[in-house]
Amino acid sequence: xxxxxxxxxxxxxxxxxxxxxxxxxxxxxxxxxxxxxxxxxxxxxxxxxxxxxxxxxxxxxxxxxxxxxxxxxxxxxxxxxxxxxxxxxxxxxxxxxxxxxxxxxxxxxxxxxxxxxxxxxxxxxxxxxxxxxxxxxxxxxxxxxxxxxxxxxxxxxxxxxxxxxxxxxxxxxxxxxxxxxxxxxxxxxxxxxxxxxxxxxxxxxxxxxxxxxxxxxxxxxxxxxxxxxxxxxxxxxxxxxxxxxxxxxxxxxxxxxxxxxxxxxxxxxxxxxxxxxxxxxxxxxxxxxxxxxxxxxxxxxxxxxxxxxxxxxxxxxxxxxxxxxxxxxxxxxxxxxxxxxxxxxxxxxxxxxxxxxxxxxxxxxxxxxxxxxxxxxxxxxxxxxxxxxxxxxxxxxxxxxxxxxxxxxxxxxxxxxxxxxxxxxxxxxxxxxxxxxxxxxxxxxxxxxxxxxxxxxxxxxxxxxxxxxxxx
Numbered sequence: 001x002x003x004x005x006x007x008x009x010x011x012x013x014x015x016x017x018x019x020x021x022x023x024x025x026x027x028x029x030x031x032x033x034x035x036x037x038x039x040x041x042x043x044x045x046x047x048x049x050x051x052x053x054x055x056x057x058x059x060x061x062x063x064x065x066x067x068x069x070x071x072x073x074x075x076x077x078x079x080x081x082x083x084x085x086x087x088x089x090x091x092x093x094x095x096x097x098x099x100x101x102x103x104x105x106x107x108x109x110x111x112x113x114x115x116x117x118x119x120x121x122x123x124x125x126x127x128x129x130x131x132x133x134x135x136x137x138x139x140x141x142x143x144x145x146x147x148x149x150x151x152x153x154x155x156x157x158x159x160x161x162x163x164x165x166x167x168x169x170x171x172x173x174x175x176x177x178x179x180x181x182x183x184x185x186x187x188x189x190x191x192x193x194x195x196x197x198x199x200x201x202x203x204x205x206x207x208x209x210x211x212x213x214x215x216x217x218x219x220x221x222x223x224x225x226x227x228x229x230x231x232x233x234x235x236x237x238x239x240x241x242x243x244x245x246x247x248x249x250x251x252x253x254x255x256x257x258x259x260x261x262x263x264x265x266x267x268x269x270x271x272x273x274x275x276x277x278x279x280x281x282x283x284x285x286x287x288x289x290x291x292x293x294x295x296x297x298x299x300x301x302x303x304x305x306x307x308x309x310x311x312x313x314x315x316x317x318x319x320x321x322x323x324x325x326x327x328x329x330x331x332x333x334x335x336x337x338x339x340x341x342x343x344x345x346x347x348x349x350x351x352x353x354x355x356x357x358x359x360x361x362x363x364x365x366x367x368x369x370x371x372x373x374x375x376x377x378x379x380x381x382x383x384x385x386x387x388x389x390x391x392x393x394x395x396x397x398x399x400x401x402x403x404x405x406x407x408x409x410x411x412x413x414x415x416x417x418x419x420x421x422x423x424x425x426x427x428x429x430x431x432x433x434x435x436x437x438x439x440x441x442x443x444x445x446x447x448x449x450x451x452x453x454x455x456x457x458x459x460x461x462x463x464x465x466x467x468x469x470x471x472x
Contacts, residue, residue: 001019001021001032001397001398001401003045003081004019004032004034004043004045004081005019007043007074007076007081007083008034008036008043008083010076011073011074011083012036014036016034016035016036017035017036017037018033018034018035018393019032019033019034019035019043019397020032020033020034020035020393020397021396021397021400021401022042027213028046028047028048029044029045029046030044030045030046030401031043031044032044032045033086034083039086040086041073041083041084041085041086042070042083042084042085042086043081043082043083044081044082044083044084045080045081046080047080048139049078049079049080050137050139050140051139051215051216052075052079052080052082052215053079053137053139054137054138054139054215054216054217055072055214055215056072056075056082056137057134057136057137057138058133058214058215058217059071059072060072061125061133061134062122062125062211062214065121065125067118067121067122067125067211068118068208068209068210068211069210069211069212069214070084070085070086070087070210070212071084071085072084073085087203087205087210087212088203088205090203090204090205091199091200091201091202091203091204092108092111092112092115092199092200092202092203092204092209092235093198093199093200093202093232093234093235094204095107095108095111095204096108096199096235096236104237104238104241107207109241110207111202111204111207111208111209112245113245113248114208114209115202115209115229116226116229116245116248116249116252117252118209118211119194119197119225119226119229119249120249120252120253120256120257121256122192122194122211122214122225123191123192123193123222123225123253123257124191124192124256124257124258125192132190132192132219133192135218135219138217138218139215139216141218142218142219143188143189143218143219143220144189144193144195144218144219144220144221144224145185146181146182146185148218149180149181149184149185149275150177150181152275152278152279152282153177153180153181153275153278153279154177155279155282155283155286156278156279156281156282156285157173157282158282159282159283159285159286159289159290160281160282160284160285160286160289161285161325163285163289163290164285164289164332164334166325166328166329166332166334167328168321168324168325168328169321169324172320172321173321173322173325175321176319176320176321176322179318179319180271180274180275180318180319180322183268183271183318184221184268184271184272184275188219189219189220189221190219191219191220191222191257192217192218192219192220193217193218193219193220193221193222193224193225194211194214194217194225194228195214195216195217195218195220195224195225195228196213196214196216196228197211197225197228197229198228198229198232198235199229199232199234199235201213201214221268221272222253222257222260222265223265223268223269223271223272224272224275224276226246226249226269226272227269227270227272227273227275227276228276229245230242230245230246230273231273231276231277231306233277233280233299233300233302233303233306234298234299234302236302236305239309246269250262250265250266253265270310270315270316273306273310273315274307274310274315274316274319274322277303277306277307278322280299280303281300281303283296284296284297284299284300284303288300292410292411292413292414293410294410294413294454294457294458295457298457300334300335301334301335301336301337302337304326304329304330304334304335305335307326307329308326308329308330308335311323311326311327338460339457339458339459339460340420340421340424340458340459340460340461341424341459341460341461342423342424342459342460342461343461344424344427344428344429345420345423345424345428345429345430345431345461345462346429346430346431346461346462346463346464347420347431347432347433347455347461347462347463347464348363348368348430348431348432348433348464348466349432349433349434349435349448349451349452349455349463349464349465349466350432350433350434350435350448350465350466350467350468351390351434351435351436351437351440351444351445351447351448351466351467351468351469351470352434352435352436352440352444352468352469353436353437353438353439353440353441353444353468353469354372354374354436354437354438354440355438355439355440356440356468356469358370358434358436359434359468361432363430363432367432368431368432368433368434369412369415369416369419369431369432369433369434370434370436371408371412371433371434371435371436371447372436372437373408373435373436373437373443373444373447374436374437374438374443376399376402376404376405376408376437376443376447377398377399377402377404377405378437378438378442378443379395379398379399379442379443380438380439380441380442380443382398385398385442388442389441389442389445389467389470390441390442390443390444390445390446390447390448390449391445391446391449391470395442395446396446399442399443399446405446405447408447409447409450409451409454412447412451413451413454413455413458416433416451416455417458419431420455420458420459420461424459424461433451434448435447435448435451439469440467440468440469440470441469441470445467445470448465448467449465452465
């Protein structure tokens, strides 16, 4: 965060009023919202200069085509830190109905149609007079060819199937992978493939879609981005809505993309859906199973449901071992949606000061979990944080900037999850969880607040939170 601050000063000549870390979800990039002079910008830090250069290059080209992407406002000398236009907090995903059975609101349907109209513009971008986009700075490769497809399929195998302990016939699965790649890669591709076109990468401002996270773009099949958009796992679009949007894309592309082959597109569409979902499940496995980022595990049942529906429709018949793997996933616990719940169990979560001793158990059970936060970076040693607590945004930003803090919380969650599940199953009524630091003011308060959020993401039960030293 200090690097972002210094880079901002180098750009503007004065210090920002505020710096707020933002969730990066599956990205290794770090994002910050920076406030100054009654406005905000986003600061980004990414160690991969080649990936940054791909983003800068595409941004410049898309802006020349009047496509709705945020402007890059300033790039640091070392090309790892940059500042971009702030599009706000609303993503297309955030506007979707919470109940997937609900009818799609008309304003959201309108935005999806606008997304598709813009997608065809991305796909044909730079194809005027037969000249394509400049792919000289594409990262990591300029073409979604057989090699790149196999990377994604092996990502699924090694980052999801093996960690999830799903059995498969490896030679048969490899043979299916070969068939899938051969089907999708018969000739060089000419059009831009966004690569990660999904609802969280589409911002909504003034009821219009804006596009982010296209740094992985390359040449590829037209159907891939449509598959990515319509079978976005957590978006959980109703099937009739998907089919309507697919028809809308076909009509739009037939009108706007030169030499668009409607039959060829339809022939490859469900193969692209399969490839995209398997790639996404590889990401869920890496982030969720291997890196213990629990949020990604929640997407797995949605992805399996999509695969199951399409398998039963016969779309994956040319790939028999993939079909068998999907059937095993359908019967596994990975297909289960609901978080464990209890009307009986109450979690008593608290922060405390080790100077004042462990808090007494008022529930009569004794025991529970006590986590020591004193090894974490201490904001209390800095003058600007001394009068604040772990509930203040400035302290939260300080602690969130250290990866070891998040790793500590994720490890605590992994210890707690089996205990909470066991207590739910046995009908217990109470479990105590305490976070302590030296003064009970900064680190313990922050960790207790964050753990409450993590637990509520994973379990449907009551969580009481008490700060013993700083209850206000």
